[in-house]
Amino acid sequence: MRLDKFLKISRIIKRRSVAKDISDQGRILVNCKEAKSSTKVGVGDExxxxxxxxxxxxxxxxxxxxxxxxxxxxMFKIISETYERDFNQETSELN
Incomplete structure (x- = not known):
């Protein structure tokens, strides 16, 4: 199944066009390799x-x-979900 279709059907991303844009920007990795929207995903892929x-x-x-x-x-199991702190927020908290 195509990556963009999987993300939409699994409801990780609500719109297929948004899934396509995000993947084509290089913000999605499949098994630690940069993926495009047309990348095929299968059971067991991370x-x-x-x-x-x-x-x-x-x-x-x-x-x-x-x-x-x-x-x-x-369709999927969440392995991890991490948040990066905003650098501007960190510096304002220090002052």
Whole structure:
């Protein structure tokens, strides 16, 4: 399944066009390699997605052609979710 389609169907990203834009900007890694929207993903692949100050790492557990919202949890497992602190916020807290 294409990366952009997986992200949309799994509801990690709500719109396929947004998933395409993010992946084409180099903000998504599949198995530690930079991925484009057309990259094929399979069960067992690890996706690292960078959203602004948040990085989400998930493992693909199932590929479904269509899902209901309740079924999306079957498609991936969250491995980690980390947030980077804003440098400007850190410096203002120090003063």
């Amino acid at each position: 996706l690292t997605i960078k959203f602004g100050n948040k990085t989400l790492v998930v493992k693909v557990t199932a590929l479904l052609e269509s899902t209901k919202k309740a079924d999306t949890d079957r």
